[in-house]
Amino acid sequence: MTTFSLDALRRAPDIEAPNLFAVDATDRLLLDTAATAITALAPGQLAIVEDRYGALTLGAAALSGASGIRVHQDPLIAEQALARNASASGLSNRYRNLPLGEELLSDAKVVLLQAPKSLAALREIVELTARYADPSVTLYVGGRVKHLTLTMNQVLAEHFRQVQASLARQKSRLLIASHPIASGRLEAPFSYPERVFQPEIDLWVCASGAAFAGTKLDQGTRFLLQFIDHMLPTAGTAVDLGCGTGILAAMLAVARPDLAVIATDQSAAAVSSAEATVEANGLSDRIRVTRDDAMSELADGGTDLIVCNPPFHIGTSVQPRVAEHLFAGAGRVLRSGGELWTVYNSHLDYRPLLRRHVGPTRLVERNPKFSVTCSLRD
Numbered sequence: 208m209t210t211f212s213l214d215a216l217r218r219a220p221d222i223e224a225p226n227l228f229a230v231d232a233t234d235r236l237l238l239d240t241a242a243t244a245i246t247a248l249a250p251g252q253l254a255i256v257e258d259r260y261g262a263l264t265l266g267a268a269a270l271s272g273a274s275g276i277r278v279h280q281d282p283l284i285a286e287q288a289l290a291r292n293a294s295a296s297g298l299s300n301r302y303r304n305l306p307l308g309e310e311l312l313s314d315a316k317v318v319l320l321q322a323p324k325s326l327a328a329l330r331e332i333v334e335l336t337a338r339y340a341d342p343s344v345t346l347y348v349g350g351r352v353k354h355l356t357l358t359m360n361q362v363l364a365e366h367f368r369q370v371q372a373s374l375a376r377q378k379s380r381l382l383i384a385s386h387p388i389a390s391g392r393l394e395a396p397f398s399y400p401e402r403v404f405q406p407e408i409d410l411w412v413c414a415s416g417a418a419f420a421g422t423k424l425d426q427g428t429r430f431l432l433q434f435i436d437h438m439l440p441t442a443g444t445a446v447d448l449g450c451g452t453g454i455l456a457a458m459l460a461v462a463r464p465d466l467a468v469i470a471t472d473q474s475a476a477a478v479s480s481a482e483a484t485v486e487a488n489g490l491s492d493r494i495r496v497t498r499d500d501a502m503s504e505l506a507d508g509g510t511d512l513i514v515c516n517p518p519f520h521i522g523t524s525v526q527p528r529v530a531e532h533l534f535a536g537a538g539r540v541l542r543s544g545g546e547l548w549t550v551y552n553s554h555l556d557y558r559p560l561l562r563r564h565v566g567p568t569r570l571v572e573r574n575p576k577f578s579v580t581c582s583l584r585d
Contacts, residue, residue: 211265211269211270211296211298213230213234213235213262213265213266214230215295215296216229216230216260216261216262216265216292217229217260217288217291217292217295218260218288219288219291220284220287220288220291220500221260221284221285221288222528222529222532224528229259229260229261229262229288229292230260230262231262231379232351232376232377232378232379233321233322233349233350233351233379234259234262234263234266234321234349235262235377235379236349236373236376236377236379236380236381237263237319237321237347237349237381238262238263238266238267238270238271240347240373240381240383241267241271241317241319241345241347242270242271244316244317244345245267245271245272245273245317246271246272248273248316248317250273250274250275251274251275251277251314252275252314252315252316252317252341253267253273253275253276253277253315253316253317253318253319254276254277254278254279254311254312254315254317254318254319254340255267255276255277255278255279255302255318255319255320256278256279256307256311256318256319256320256321256332257279257280257281257285257320257321257322257323258278258280258285258289258319258321259280259285259288259321260285260288260289260292261288261289261292261293263319263321264276264278264289264293264301264302265289265292265293265296265298265301267319268298268301268302269296269298273301274301275301275302275303276301276302276303277302277303277305277310277311277312277315278302278303278304278305278311279304279305279306279307279311279475280304280475281307281417281474281475281476282473282474282475283473283474283475283498283499283500284473284500286304287500289302289304306475306479307331307332307335307415307475307476308335308339309335309338309339311335312335312336312338312339312340313339313340314339314340314341315336315339315340315341315344316340316341316343316344316345317344317345317347318336318340318344318345318346318347319347319349320332320346320347320348320349321349321350322348322349322350322354322355322359322382323416323417324354325416325417326358326359326362327399327416327417327421328415328416328417328476329348329359329362329416330362330365330398330399330416331397331398331399331415331416331417332416333346333362333363333365333366333367333384334366334397334398334399335397336366336387337366337367337387337388338397340387342387343385344385344387345383345384345385346363346367346383346384346385347381347382347383348363348381348382348383348384349379349380349381349382350379350380351378351379351380352375352378352379352380353378355372355380355382359382360372360382363382363384365388366384366387366388367384367385367386367387367388368385368386368387368388369384369385369386370382370383370384371383398416399414399415399416400413400414400415400479400480400483401413401414401421401422402422402483402487403422405422405423405424407424407429408424408432408454408458410454410457410458410461410484410488411484411487411488412424412452412454412484413452413480413483413484413487414452414480414483415476415479415480416476417474417476418451418452418474418476418477418480419451419452419477419518420451420452421452422452424454425516426576426577427516427550427551427552427577428451428454428455428516428550430550430572430574430577430579431455431514431516431548431550431579432454432455432458433572433579434548434571434572434579435458435459435462435463436462437571438512438514438546438548438581439511439512439545439546441511442463442466442511442512442545442546443465443466443467443511444466444467444468444469444509444510444511444512445459445463445466445467445468445469445510445511445512445513445514446468446469446470446471446502446505446510446512446513446514446540447459447468447469447470447471447513447514447515448471448501448502448513448514448515448517448533448536448537449471449472449477449515449516449517449518449533450470450471450472450477450478450481450496451472451474451477451480451481451516452477452480452481452484453470453480453481453482453484453485453494453496454484455470455514455516456468456469456470456481456485456494456496457484457485457488457490457494459514460490460493460494461488461490464493466493466512467493468493468494468495469494469495469496469497469505470485470494470495470496470497471496471497471498471499471502471505472498472499473498473499473500473501474498475498478496478497478498481496482496501532501533501535501536502536502537502539502540503536505540506540507539507540508539508540508541508542508543509540509542510540510541510542510545511541511542511545511546512545512546512547512548513537513540513541513545513546513547513548514547514548514549515533515534515537515547515548515549515550516549516550516551517529517530517533517534517549517551517557518530530551530555530557530560531560531564534547534549534557534560534561534563534564534565535564537564537565537582538564538565538566538584541565541584542584543584543585544583544584545583545584546581546582546583546584547561547565547581547582547584548571548579548580548581548582549561549579549580549582550577550578550579551577551578551580552576552577552578553573553576553577553578556578557580558570558580561580561582562582565582565583565584566582566583566584566585567582567583567585568580568581568582568583569581
């Protein structure tokens with residue numbers, strides 16, 4: 208029988224580095240605080256949201272005997288890490304992954320949540336929990352003390368009658384919410400996904416709570432959009448890599464009716480947002496939206512054009528390797544003579560990485576904050 212240890216968990220296939228860990232103090236505090244409640248649950252009564260690499264799911268299974276655990280992880284790579292860790296621990300049959308929604312949370316009596324970075328993401332999860340979970344549910348929200356704010360307490364208090372904070376331990380703390388208001392069964396509309404018309408680009412933009420920039424047009428995307436007409440005029444296929452809410456994909460499809468466009472992201476929130484944006488603008492027959500990690504499902508050398516506004520953080524840590532992973536995928540997927548157009552914060556200067564993984568790279572334009580480059584697949 209495999210002996211379970213939280214310390215044995217790995218981040219792979221995500222980036223691994225000496226300062227990056229698969230389990231943290233917040234995971235341990237959540238598991239320890241909720242252990243008695245989890246032990247008392249029947250199978251299927253535990254839901255876990257934003258388990259980064261499997262510590263919460265596998266810890267609850269191995270240390271508190273939970274089974275039938277329902278799990279939602281926004282990043283695809285987190286799902287893959289959980290699957291690897293579960294296989295190594297012999298616990299693959301104790302959980303299942305589900306989309307964020309009713310099936311995930313219906314009649315759950317305990318919900319564990321690693322606090323998301325944005326208030327919008329927290330609000331969406333809290334609304335859904337209050338609506339669909341059992342009236343006796345307790346929601347445990349964990350995070351680093353420096354990242355937990357009074358506004359988070361207020362978001363919880365909008366949907367739960369009782370909200371209390373735990374004592375801090377190793378710079379982590381919990382917010383514990385119980386007694387959902389009106390049992391959360393009211394038929395009031397949800398706050399998410401949002402849908403906003405952006406007149407600057409003549410586009411409806413839709414966003415779930417966890418989508419980067421929400422329904423706004425972020426500055427990097429705005430800058431890159433200026434060059435759509437300059438991007439490989441002979442292209443027949445295009446990919447919006449790390450598509451977020453799908454603005455670049457939608458604008459490519461509108462501006463260039465000859466393009467077959469794919470919008471892809473590893474974030475479940477981004478994919479659902481992009482799907483909604485595509486549908487809201489009547490582009491469902493022009494754009495295919497996929498959840499994928501660095502275009503792993505696309506054929507080598509089969510794409511003419513890629514546009515990319517890459518993320519550069521893992522949590523609060525700046526990690527250029529996130530972008531490098533995407534650039535390596537672009538180098539594999541682009542055909543000879545294909546182009547990768549990238550926008551990024553100028554201080555990062557990704558040109559050496561782009562030359563290494565794609566090919567000759569020129570600086571197209573630079574403003575006070577962002578740079579746009581074009582890389583040619585050689």
